[in-house]
Each structure stands twice: as structure tokens, then as C-alpha cells.
Amino acid sequence: MGNSSKLALALVGLVLGGSLVACSDGRAGAESAAKQLASAVSALDVGSVAFEGKDSGAANEQLKEIFKGLDPARPAVESGQLTLESDKATVPLNYSWKIGSEEWKYTTFAEFKKSGDKWLTVWNPATLVPELAEGELVSSATHSPSRADILGAGGVPLVTYRPVVNVGIDKPTLGGADPADSATKLARLVGVDPAAYGQQVAASGPEAFVAAITLREEGRTITDAQIGEIPGARAIQDSLPLAPNRTFARALLGTAAEANAEQIEKSNGALKAGDTTGTGGLQQQYDAQLRGSDGIQVLAGKAGLTDAEKQALPNEGRRVLFQTEIQEGTPLKTTLDPKLQQLAEDVLGKVGPASAIVALRPSSGAVLAAASGPGSNGYDTAMLGQYAPGSIFKMVDSLAMFRNGMTPDSKVDCPATLTVDGRTFKNAEGYPGSSLGSVTLRDAFAHSCNTAFINARDTVSQAQLESAATSLGVAVEAPALGAGAFLGSVPGDAEGTEHAASMIGQGKVLLSPLAAAVMAGSVAKGAPVAAQLVLNPNEGVSSPDAEGAAPTGTGTTGASPATPSSGDAAADTATPSAPAPAAAAEKPVTAAEAAALADMMRAVVTSGHAGFLASVPGEPVGAKTGTAEFGNDTPPKTHAWIVAVHGDLAVAVFVEDGGLGATTSGPLLKEFLTRAG
Structure with a gap:
């Protein structure tokens, strides 16, 4: 073959190669951008994503604000099959959130536009949650069931909700009174350590109610009048799952109260701040059965509404995106006879050393x-x-x-x-x-x-x-x-x-x-x-x-x-x-x-x-x-x-x-x- 022929073939090859590059539809680049977006949203961090007409930092802050109400939950997001039209692409994003014990799944569509040799993501809140509009945020509302009772023989409630009062200093109502003086007076009235309680009051914020003690309503000797004489002191009515009295089968039944930080940490997500949980005895052993499970609503609504504006709108301007049903706890049925249990405790009441009385029915x-x-x-x-x-x-x-x-x-x-x-x-x-x-x-x-x-x-x-x-x-x-x-x-x-x-x-x-x-x-x-x-x-x-x-x-x-x-x-x-x-x-x-x-x-x-x-x-x-x-x-x-x-x-x-x-x-x-x- 002559040199001229070789040159002609080379030119043909060059032309054909150039045609192949020019004819590339950019699908690979768009798919890469979609995968990057899915990964970034999964991490709730889109700071590295290039957006069309929106600063990446601003988009990142808005995304974090939108999902702040679901913290610490994170979505798992995967991109689907891309649809390409010239310099535009659409990709489905499949979301999965862990909400309580259930999964919230949905699909949105992300849009991309080609700018030069790059594919930019089109910012749209509806890419994050279906039909989410600008200015709307996602939040969650948790509805906790009442703790189930522990029952004795014949279904008699042993542990059930009983009225109590939380006695403490309500700092917004102090007026010009000295918080330390009120704390000391209240501590002495209810029998708690004045120094320790005074420190709690001093360390709390100006809007705080600082509880000193919780008293059973039935039989309490400290009156509302005595509490009311102390500036800032209040008795707030409440109810707690309690046995008939403070000592009734306490070692056996255990107690139930608001979960502390250590219990929440050890629960692997089962408990959150404000939950009631059991400590010791049957209350701890059967905590999940007695506690039931929360009902959780995921909501979307416009940010920044005043209380008056919320009240003027249906459902306070929020719509339900997803919800899990509340599961009431199951009462724990026991064979304890409340009269015999109390009798046994009364008989042991004056015994100094460790002691016990156990009574059972041989036939059963x-x-x-x-x-x-x-x-x-x-x-x-x-x-x-x-x-x-x-x-x-x-x-x-x-x-x-x-x-x-x-x-x-x-x-x-x-x-x-x-x-x-x-x-x-x-x-x-x-x-x-x-x-x-x-x-x-x-x-x-x-x-x-x-x-x-x-x-x-x-x-x-x-x-x-x-x-x-x-x-x-x-x-x-x-x-x-x-x-x-x-x-x-x-x-x-x-x-x-x-x-x-x-x-x-x-x-x-x-x-x-x-x-x-x-x-x-x-x-x-x-x-x-x-x-x-x-x-x-x-x-x-x-x-x-x-x-x-x-x-x-x-x-x-x-x-x-x-x-x-x-x-x-x-x-x-x-x-x-x-x-x-x-x-x-x-x-x-x-x-x-x-x-x-x-x-x-x-x-x-x-x-x-x-x-x-x-x-x-x-x-x-x-x-x-x-x-x-x-x-x-x-x-x-x-x-x-x-x-x-x-x-x-x-x-x-x-x-x-x-x-x-x-x-x-x-x-x-x-x-x-x-x-x-």
C-alpha cells in the first residue's frame, strides 16, 4: 500500500473516531452525577454536589434544615434507571428511612442539566420528599402509649397510673424573688438536700421548672398552701405507674420512671428522652411488653408559622407523610394476692435484719x-x-x-x-x-x-x-x-x-x-x-x-x-x-x-x-x-x-x-x- 493510501485510511479513522466522541450522549456522566447525589443525600451532606443556579453550601444548609426534625435518622438512597433527553436527564431516587420499628419508603425524581461537559443537579425540595415545596420542613411527632399495668390475682391492678404532684421551683414565676432562697425553703419543706437542690435551680435556665420531689397525691401531708407560700414554688399534677404504696413488693416488681441518659444509651434506640422505663424486678424484665411502642408521624409543613397561623390552618398547616401505629403495652398478669402480700410486708415491718415471707398455693x-x-x-x-x-x-x-x-x-x-x-x-x-x-x-x-x-x-x-x-x-x-x-x-x-x-x-x-x-x-x-x-x-x-x-x-x-x-x-x-x-x-x-x-x-x-x-x-x-x-x-x-x-x-x-x-x-x-x- 502506498503512502497516500495509508494517509487516506488514517484520515478516515480520525474522522470516524471524532464522530464517535461527538455522538456520545453523555449518559455515563449523568449516571455518575445521579449516584453522587444519592450518596450525598444518604449522608445528608450535599456540599460537594454541583447544582444549577444554587450554591452548594446553601443547598446543603437547606437540606439539613429540612430533615432536622428527623434527626438522628438518615435515609438510604439509591438511584434508579436514568432517562436522557438531549442535555437533560431524569433519575428516580428510591428512599428508605427507619422510623421506629418500620420502614418509610418512597421514590422521587431528580433532574440534571448538562452545562458544558458537566451535569448539574437541579435543586428542588421535591427531590428530597414527594411534593415538598420551598419553605417546607419535615418533622416527626411521637405519641407514646401509657405504660401497661402489672396485675395481681383476679386481675387486680398492682401497678397502675396513680395521681402524683411534681413539686419544684418554676423559675418564670419567681418574679423578683431570690431563686436560692426559694430553693432552700422548698428543699427544707419537702425534705431534700437544700445545697444540692439549690445548685440544680441555679444551673437551670430562666424558663425551667426544676423538680425537687414527686409526691403521691393520696395521703400527702405537704399541702398546696404550704408550697404556695414560697415564691416560685409550684405543685404540678401528673400521674405515674405506681404500686399501692412505696414499699409494696418493691424488690419484686421494680419501679418505672423516666429513662435516664444511661438507660437511653444502652437501649440501642429503643428509648428516648421522656420515655418511661422499668428499673429492677418485673418492670425491667418485661419492660418492652409493658411499654408497648410509640406511634410516630412524619409531617411536612411550612416553616416559621406563628401559633395563631397554625391554629387557623387545617391540621396546623401540616400534612402526614408517613405514620406508624401506636402499640399499647400488654398488662403483665401475676398471681400475687395484694392482701397477702401486704400482710407479709406488715408482719416483717419491724424485723431488723434481711428477711422474707413467701406464700404459695400448692395445688397450682x-x-x-x-x-x-x-x-x-x-x-x-x-x-x-x-x-x-x-x-x-x-x-x-x-x-x-x-x-x-x-x-x-x-x-x-x-x-x-x-x-x-x-x-x-x-x-x-x-x-x-x-x-x-x-x-x-x-x-x-x-x-x-x-x-x-x-x-x-x-x-x-x-x-x-x-x-x-x-x-x-x-x-x-x-x-x-x-x-x-x-x-x-x-x-x-x-x-x-x-x-x-x-x-x-x-x-x-x-x-x-x-x-x-x-x-x-x-x-x-x-x-x-x-x-x-x-x-x-x-x-x-x-x-x-x-x-x-x-x-x-x-x-x-x-x-x-x-x-x-x-x-x-x-x-x-x-x-x-x-x-x-x-x-x-x-x-x-x-x-x-x-x-x-x-x-x-x-x-x-x-x-x-x-x-x-x-x-x-x-x-x-x-x-x-x-x-x-x-x-x-x-x-x-x-x-x-x-x-x-x-x-x-x-x-x-x-x-x-x-x-x-x-x-x-x-x-x-x-x-x-x-x-x-
Whole structure:
């Protein structure tokens, strides 16, 4: 080919190449601009986007202002299929916002114009939200449901909204009065720290209402007149979800109040400022079920309207773009009997140490009362306490002995003292000499002969003790309970003095007052009692994740402030760790075994050291007392226990530092049973 031919071909190629460039429709550039816009809007930052006829910075500020009312929400935005017409392009933008628990999805259309070799975005608020006009902003309105009630037996409200007054200084009404002087006077009137409250008032803005205290309306002694005498002081009416009184089942139920900053931060978006949430107990465990979920409206409206202008317009000049429906909370149904719960608290009202009374109905397992006394200092001793049970555990020993062929009439040896591997065990002070020597198992049980039961250690293995305990409904899981609880722990392996100590409910054997009531109730029922407190734990949107609470009532939840001991004559300072509970009893107590145990529990009242219960009206009472040493004092401190069955009622009474079960817990039990009717 000649040079002229080559030159001709080169010129043709150049012309063709130039034609290809000139014929490009610019689609790639427009698509790139659309993707950039979608990414920028997703970040709510369009400062890097080039707009036609609008400064990028001004557009960015306007976008932020438009969506400020949805903060901190951000949209996910994706660009769709581009439509090109000469130097104009249109692209759908698909938006998705997370609003509460739902998604708000919509599509808008963005327009682009080519300017030279660049594609510019046409500014239009309707690109951000359909039909959004200049001067309009997007906002949200949240409508929170009232918190659902916690109900007791028969559907009686235990926790429900009750009237209160928020007492504080309303700074705009101070006039010329000294804020510090008013704060001091009000603090002294309502009983809060004047210095701390004065600082709160001083640090708040001029339009603030600074609450000092919230008082129940019912029974309040501080009057509106007294409050009104202090310049700037006000009592603002409100209502809060409250129990019948401040102490009613407080450790068990927990409390509900406005969420604090820490709770909001830990909620992963479930809580916001102003929400009511639960702290402790059932209120925290079932917070989501009780709280329900907000109804949220996303609104569009013109900015800068005065209140008068808003009122003159339909819906205050706002239109609804999207909304989620409000979901009312689901009331939590429990088995608590308000009268028996209050009675139990009244009985414990003057007990100094940590204490508890638990009452349940053996036939159904319903927990009727679970009271922790004032000495528990807010801890749920009744449900979560872990304590050496002492001689009430002889109910377990006796069941194991029955299974080895003994009966209540079988003879056992009850010496005054007994030495095991160098450790001396003895009976409690005042043990009757007439019940020493060869006595029936019934008599040894009625008078609580430690040595007789320790003597059985060679024929009753630790594994048999563990099995007998689970047969009576303790040291097992409690899936029907629906609340955090400790159902007891009985190790399956123990030797020597530890096994001997287990025979009298010490060593590493642990029960809670609830577990003790379950144990007694299983005797009355003639089968293991499955305790139940919450009747509808799975309704609504339950979130059983309370700190220190196991939603299914598993056996090892909670920790006791006490350090149980491992012997009757000397205290062991090691705090035992509770192993995991059994799923259920492999060998449930039988009706015949329970009848034999009931026979011996009745003997505790008719011939043993709980004779004071013989005068309780109604059906005959069967009981068992228990005393367990703990700590390393000389003489050691003791836990005082007593359990009883009275018709279809099983009760456990516990006092942490209480002397003897019969003399300390016994009178409390008698008062409870007598007044319970």
C-alpha cells in the first residue's frame, strides 16, 4: 500500500473516531452525577454536589434544615434507571428511612442539566420528599402509649397510673424573688438536700421548672398552701405507674420512671428522652411488653408559622407523610394476692435484719406473696436469696431415708453429740433430754435432732440427697415462674464433714425462701410444686433481660449477701458457688411419701417445738423449723427458718441474722397464718 493510501485510511479513522466522541450522549456522566447525589443525600451532606443556579453550601444548609426534625435518622438512597433527553436527564431516587420499628419508603425524581461537559443537579425540595415545596420542613411527632399495668390475682391492678404532684421551683414565676432562697425553703419543706437542690435551680435556665420531689397525691401531708407560700414554688399534677404504696413488693416488681441518659444509651434506640422505663424486678424484665411502642408521624409543613397561623390552618398547616401505629403495652398478669402480700410486708415491718415471707398455693404453684423485709435494703431476699437452710432441709433427708426403707416409726439413734472426721456436731441449745437415745424418726424430726440425721450419712448418699431435693421441687429449673429466682442448690457429691453438714442443711446446700416454700408445698400437694408468678410472660413484646433476673426463673439466678456456713459447731467462711440446677426431678415425690412427710411435719406442731402453731384457726398446721450458722463470729450468727403448710397454703419465713427458727421466725409465721385467715 502506498503512502497516500495509508494517509487516506488514517484520515478516515480520525474522522470516524471524532464522530464517535461527538455522538456520545453523555449518559455515563449523568449516571455518575445521579449516584453522587444519592450518596450525598444518604449522608445528608450535599456540599460537594454541583447544582444549577444554587450554591452548594446553601443547598446543603437547606437540606439539613429540612430533615432536622428527623434527626438522628438518615435515609438510604439509591438511584434508579436514568432517562436522557438531549442535555437533560431524569433519575428516580428510591428512599428508605427507619422510623421506629418500620420502614418509610418512597421514590422521587431528580433532574440534571448538562452545562458544558458537566451535569448539574437541579435543586428542588421535591427531590428530597414527594411534593415538598420551598419553605417546607419535615418533622416527626411521637405519641407514646401509657405504660401497661402489672396485675395481681383476679386481675387486680398492682401497678397502675396513680395521681402524683411534681413539686419544684418554676423559675418564670419567681418574679423578683431570690431563686436560692426559694430553693432552700422548698428543699427544707419537702425534705431534700437544700445545697444540692439549690445548685440544680441555679444551673437551670430562666424558663425551667426544676423538680425537687414527686409526691403521691393520696395521703400527702405537704399541702398546696404550704408550697404556695414560697415564691416560685409550684405543685404540678401528673400521674405515674405506681404500686399501692412505696414499699409494696418493691424488690419484686421494680419501679418505672423516666429513662435516664444511661438507660437511653444502652437501649440501642429503643428509648428516648421522656420515655418511661422499668428499673429492677418485673418492670425491667418485661419492660418492652409493658411499654408497648410509640406511634410516630412524619409531617411536612411550612416553616416559621406563628401559633395563631397554625391554629387557623387545617391540621396546623401540616400534612402526614408517613405514620406508624401506636402499640399499647400488654398488662403483665401475676398471681400475687395484694392482701397477702401486704400482710407479709406488715408482719416483717419491724424485723431488723434481711428477711422474707413467701406464700404459695400448692395445688397450682401460684406465688401469692413474696415479701422482702426492710432489712433487705431493696434486695429481693424472697426470690433471689441464697442461704443455708439448716434443719428445714431434714424434710429432704427424711424423703431419702424413706426411699431406703424407713418410715416415720423407724428407730434412729439421737446422741447428744457426734464427731465426724474430728468435727463435733451437736443439737441445738435446749434440746429435750427425753428425745435423746433411740427414738422414732418422727420424734427426731419433731425435735430436730441433728445427730440422728447426721448418723444417717452412711446410708444416705449425697447423690440421694440431691435426688430427694429435686423430688420436692427445689434445685431444679422453674420455667413456669416467669421471674428471676433462685430455686436452690444441692451438690450431688460431698464427703466427710461436708456430707455430714449437708444432712443438717449446711455445707454447700443453699435455698431461697421461695425454694423453701416450694419444698413445703410439694408435701402438701403430694407432688413437686412448679411455682408460677407471671401468667403471661410471652404476650406482647416481652424483653426479659433484666440485670440480676432470669426470665425463666432458672435455679441459680441471684446472689446472697450472706455467707452460709458448713457445720453446726463451726462456721466455714467460704462462699459456696451454686452449680446449675437440674432440668426437673427424675423421681418426683409420691403421694405416699408426701403423706409420711406431712405426718412428721404435723408432729413438729403436736409434740415438737412448734407447738405455738397449734392455736392457728382452720385446718391443722404442719411445720418444720431450721437454724443455720453463718459467718465466723463466736458464737456464730444464725439464719432463722420456718416452713409450714396450712390447707392449700405453704409458707416460708426467713430472718438472716435471727437466732433460732422456732423463736424468731415462728412468731412471724403464726401472725401471718392467723391474720391470713
